[in-house]
Amino acid sequence: MVTKRGATIDYLIELISGPGTFRFLIQPVLAIILGVRDGRNDAKASTPPILYMLLLASGKRREALKGGLHAIALPLILAVALDSILQIYIFGVWRLQWALIVGVCLVGIPYILARGITNRIISARHRKEATSQ
Numbered sequence: 001m002v003t004k005r006g007a008t009i010d011y012l013i014e015l016i017s018g019p020g021t022f023r024f025l026i027q028p029v030l031a032i033i034l035g036v037r038d039g040r041n042d043a044k045a046s047t048p049p050i051l052y053m054l055l056l057a058s059g060k061r062r063e064a065l066k067g068g069l070h071a072i073a074l075p076l077i078l079a080v081a082l083d084s085i086l087q088i089y090i091f092g093v094w095r096l097q098w099a100l101i102v103g104v105c106l107v108g109i110p111y112i113l114a115r116g117i118t119n120r121i122i123s124a125r126h127r128k129e130a131t132s133q
Contacts (some may be wrong), residue, residue: 015102020086024106027079031072031111038071038111039118043126049116072111079103 016024042049048057053064080103087094 014090015083015086018086018090020082023079023082027075027082027106028110031075031107032114034071034075035111035114035116036118039115040122042115042119043122046123047119049119051112051116068112068115072108075107075111076103079107 039049050064050068053060054068057064080099083099083102084094084096087099
């Protein structure tokens with residue numbers, strides 16, 4: 001009998017070593033590219049990073065969540081759909097929770113981090129240029 005933890009580890013090993021492993025590179029890279037683009041736009045608009053607004057700016061959480069989800073919706077949906085297809089192909093069964101976890105890990109986290117870091121770097125450069133003039 002396979003325990004739940006054993007099934008989880010087997011699932012992850014099969015996903016990493018099975019067909020579709022190239023997506024573990026492509027999806028995070030595309031999410032980072034989108035995050036850098038949106039982080040630059042946030043810095044130009046003098047908007048704080050989304051993660052900061054979600055965690056610390058209580059009055060702007062809904063706005064930050066809506067804007068962040070709108071920007072990442074299509075890549076996240078594609079990541080979940082691709083994982084769903086691979087689950088059915090590899091295991092013959094579909095588990096929505098695993099597709100969501102993999103989608104968030106491959107796309108959501110890299111996007112949020114890239115967007116926030118880019119925003120911070122560009123905002124710091126703008127402040128440095130403004131004080132040196």
